[in-house]
Amino acid sequence: MSDFESDIELRTDHYFKLTKKVVEKHGDVEVSYAVFMRRPVIYCPKLAIDWITLVVNSRGQKIDVSECFKEGAWVGAGEALMYIKGKLSVLTDLETIFLQKLGGACVAAYNTFGMASDLPKVAFIAMDARHCAGAEMQELMAYGASVGSKKAQNEQGAVGFIGSANDITSHFFGKKNGIGTMPHALVGYAGSTLKAAEMFVDTYPGSPLTVLIDYFGREITDALEVCKEMENLVRKDLLSFRIDTHGGRFVEGLDTAKSYALLDKHASHAIRTFRTEQELKWLVGTGVSAAAIWHLRLALDNKGWKNVKIVASSGFSPEKCKLMASVGAPIDMIGTGSYIPDSWSETYATADIIEYDGIQRVKIGREFLLPNK
Numbered sequence: 001m002s003d004f005e006s007d008i009e010l011r012t013d014h015y016f017k018l019t020k021k022v023v024e025k026h027g028d029v030e031v032s033y034a035v036f037m038r039r040p041v042i043y044c045p046k047l048a049i050d051w052i053t054l055v056v057n058s059r060g061q062k063i064d065v066s067e068c069f070k071e072g073a074w075v076g077a078g079e080a081l082m083y084i085k086g087k088l089s090v091l092t093d094l095e096t097i098f099l100q101k102l103g104g105a106c107v108a109a110y111n112t113f114g115m116a117s118d119l120p121k122v123a124f125i126a127m128d129a130r131h132c133a134g135a136e137m138q139e140l141m142a143y144g145a146s147v148g149s150k151k152a153q154n155e156q157g158a159v160g161f162i163g164s165a166n167d168i169t170s171h172f173f174g175k176k177n178g179i180g181t182m183p184h185a186l187v188g189y190a191g192s193t194l195k196a197a198e199m200f201v202d203t204y205p206g207s208p209l210t211v212l213i214d215y216f217g218r219e220i221t222d223a224l225e226v227c228k229e230m231e232n233l234v235r236k237d238l239l240s241f242r243i244d245t246h247g248g249r250f251v252e253g254l255d256t257a258k259s260y261a262l263l264d265k266h267a268s269h270a271i272r273t274f275r276t277e278q279e280l281k282w283l284v285g286t287g288v289s290a291a292a293i294w295h296l297r298l299a300l301d302n303k304g305w306k307n308v309k310i311v312a313s314s315g316f317s318p319e320k321c322k323l324m325a326s327v328g329a330p331i332d333m334i335g336t337g338s339y340i341p342d343s344w345s346e347t348y349a350t351a352d353i354i355e356y357d358g359i360q361r362v363k364i365g366r367e368f369l370l371p372n373k
Contacts, residue, residue, distance in 0.1 A: 004055050012096045023089045031091065032355035033084040034362075034369035035099075039077050039346055041106035042113055043069045044147045047140060048101040052084070052094055061090045072109070072151045080369055084351070095351050101140065103347035108144025109151070111339035114318045116152035116160040118325040119334070124149070124161040125179050126169070127313070128337030135168075141340055142169035148339070149173070165335070180210070180335075184244075187215040193222035194229055201230070209233055210240040210311055219243060219252045219292075220299045227305045234305055242311040242335065243296060247287035251295060259284035259291035263327070266294050270327035282323050288314045290329045297330040311335060317342075 009017070023029070049065055056063050063086035069075055081102075084091065108128075116124060126145045132138040142164055149160035163179040164170045170178050182200060190196035197211045211226050213219045223241050233239040245251050250259070263270045263284060270283055270290065283290045293312055300308050309332035316324075316336040324331060341347050354362045354369050362369060 002058060004058050008055070008093055008097065012093045016093045016095060019092050020089055023092065028087050028089045029357045030085065031088045031353045031357075033091065033095075033351045034080045034354045034366075035082050035084065035102070035349060035351045036078055036080050036369060037075070037103055037106060037349050039107070040110065041075050041103075042109035042144075042148055042151060043071055043073045043075050043081060044105035044109045044144050045082065045102065046071060047105060047143055048098055049082075051101055052098050055094060056086065056090060059090060061087065063091065072147050072154075075106075078368060080371075081349075083354075083371070088353075088356075099349045099351060101136075103349035104137065104341065104344075105140045105144035105147070106349070107341045107347045108141050108339050109148035111318045111341070112145045112148030112161060113152050114148075115316075115321040115334075115336070115339060116149050116158040117156045118318075118322045119331070120152070120156050120158035122331050123159045123333045125333065125335040126161050126164040126173070126337065127335045128340055129164075129166050129169070131337045131340055138166075139169060141337070142172050145339055146172035181208075182210070182212050184212060184215050187212055192216070193218070194225050197226050197230060201233070208238045208240070210242050212242045212244060214243055214245040214251075217249065217252060219245065219296060221252060223296065223308075224299065224303055224305075227300070227303065227308060234308055237307055240309040240311050240332070241296070241300075242313060243288055243292065244313045245287050245292065246314065247281075247285075250286050251289075251292040253299075254291060254295055256284060259289060259295075262291045262294055262298075266298075267327040267329075278319075279323055282320050283327065288312055288316075290324055290327050293324075293329045293331055309333065 063084055066083045068080050068082055075081060126142055128141040129138045132141055145161055152158040153160045161173055163173045163175045165180050166178040170176060182196060187193055187196040190199055193213055197209060200209060213222045227234055230239060260271060293310060296310060311333040312331045313335040315338055316334050317338040352362060352366050352369055354360060360370055
């Protein structure tokens, strides 16, 4: 048994394996599957189609995949994504794994399109890997992010996602390697933010440097110190700061009152309209709020470091990105994996057989999947 078949044998739903035996004993039929999702998505079929085609070919069989949309197209809830025709004995035990490889990428693409479109001047880095349940999900999420980003770039002129945080998925974004400079672990190892920056420059001279500034709770103090000591990097536009302050405290120098006052001065419309509790937290609360980003930008500008860029991370979901856009938060880049669907039930794709040997037959309630309906 090949590796493909061993994997399918273990991972597919048992009733499909039983069905395969029944069909093989009582006579095969040519069937047509309609594949759909229950929510609006952006169409991302490549990984799923590549897999099922490879498996079917390894079985010495053929199928016909008729796609209803091009990659990156909007698809409404319940619309057929594609039709797959082939022998029932060949396809029945592939349904489970095929659907696993489809829905998640489509939802991730939907989310990243919104994020990149809402913040068209902001560059994004795909940082989903640490939140994924294994390598296969990591590939699905990065692929989806790349498709959604490309759609935003083509249709909205957005900068979009410029790369991935790891090498294995960087090819989806047209890169050979992942993007990133330092984690919190390096700052802790160095013992100070400045020392971590110095060690990095010593190891990778001439490379762009993004310094993580929240480790010691001195976001402003440490950022200004690094600028002062590394003015040559500032002049060469090689220095950025990533702010990743956790939600349990305010950024250095802020509290609730100061956050309100800061936004009232620089983005007054942000707080002069109804806001949900979550929106208020993103605006003036703890962690990486809009006020925190303004606070850092102003601190750098006031010292003359206007060309130092700000990279924001920590929970930048589609909703948070939309809010940041609405208040003009001065962000240059966002590192995020929060396009991963909040509810995995949103990612469920479904495949229903709609035709057996040329005769249309579908379970009651799914007539909308028939091509002539």
